[in-house]
Amino acid sequence: MKSNNSFRSALNCYIKHPEKYPNDVLYYDSDFTVVYDKYPKAQVHLLVLPRDLIKTTQSPFLVFNYKNDPDKVFQNQLLLCIEKTKPIAIQQLVIKFPFLIQQSLNFDEYFKVGFHAIPSLSNLHVHVISKDNLSERLKTKKHYISFNSPFLLNLYDLIKNNALNQRDINSDEFFNIAKEMKKIMAQDMKCWKCGLNFRNDFKKLKDHLVIEANAIYKEDREKIKS
Amino acid sequence: MKSNNSFRSALNCYIKHPEKYPNDVLYYDSDFTVVYDKYPKAQVHLLVLPRDLIKTTQSPFLVFNYKNDPDKVFQNQLLLCIEKTKPIAIQQLVIKFPFLIQQSLNFDEYFKVGFHAIPSLSNLHVHVISKDNLSERLKTKKHYISFNSPFLLNLYDLIKNNALNQRDINSDEFFNIAKEMKKIMAQDMKCWKCGLNFRNDFKKLKDHLVIEANAIYKEDREKIKS
């Protein structure tokens, strides 16, 4: 056990008093808060935080688990909040790349939405993140893999009644998940776009991500021209 | 003993074939090569490499050691090469900060010249480095301390007949030096300009270095205006 776990509650302030952090909070209502990730791992990286005091404490594996009698009302509220977050995320991308045209951007082409299988921060949070992974804050293999492997639990996969959320969630199962994820973290790094294998060469991957970002964010402009 | 020490000879190509590396080499003659440090730890960071095949293998403590009958001809050649390097370094700084006026810059106010007490690369090299330590490549406490402590052997101090170069250079003495330097590396990080103590908070130091660099490189412009 760690001596001081207060950092694990770093997001709690945003669900408790979203009105106090106008520089960090992009949107809030009675049920959700949307904030910038303080250490963004891509050009756009937002967090969607359920404000419900029970839900916020739950594991992403548990909160939608079928054996746990999933709260369909909550699921639909969350999906609705994600729909509200999509244009916000797109707008953030357009701020970074003014040549992009907001109305023509397909969210699914540019973004991913999901939970980390083993979050470090205890308040339940959905990552809404652009696919580029172009960021100074992306500093380690673990950062990259955590968004480009089964460590990222796609929100829509999780909500479906599939293998992901039919696991028995007991401490044995959490131990198994931890073991799986450790294996996943040890795998090679591959480009999210073209699949090129960078093995453990993080620096080369970083250089390549610049090229891919230039391509996707310019390509769109070219498409618009033609 | 390390299994593969080839990285220690990374600078050898520049003294062997300076003409082959026009992108890296700023100046060379029959006795010296001046190159960009490949991982600059400040806005301007150059290396002066003696091309003599004996001198290049020597330790900075040994090459000027009085008990070792110092080669005064070599010393003077090196000092002359440093004099040639000074305007080059100043020019590099002006390229980064075009508001600076080349002719009015006092080298000693903006730069340091010296050896690392315990170099990682085996070819003898003098660092000519701007004092700012503002660089993305400055990533660790050791990087910073290595230029802001007795780990940096000031060239002119070393040439003087003083305590620094009167040490008996045997393996016992090298062991003592290594122990001293380890202590030095464990000390707090302090701002090179104002002396503010950042202890082990490297991130805060980095932020502060931005402020100090803005001040020194703008200050000069103000002086010129008045």
Next chain:
DNA sequence: GAATCATAAC
């Protein structure tokens, strides 16, 4: 010399 990985302490 840099970079990857593991490990505390917060």
Next chain:
DNA sequence: GAATCATAAC
């Protein structure tokens, strides 16, 4: 979650 420190392998 980030950041400091230590340790291999190159």
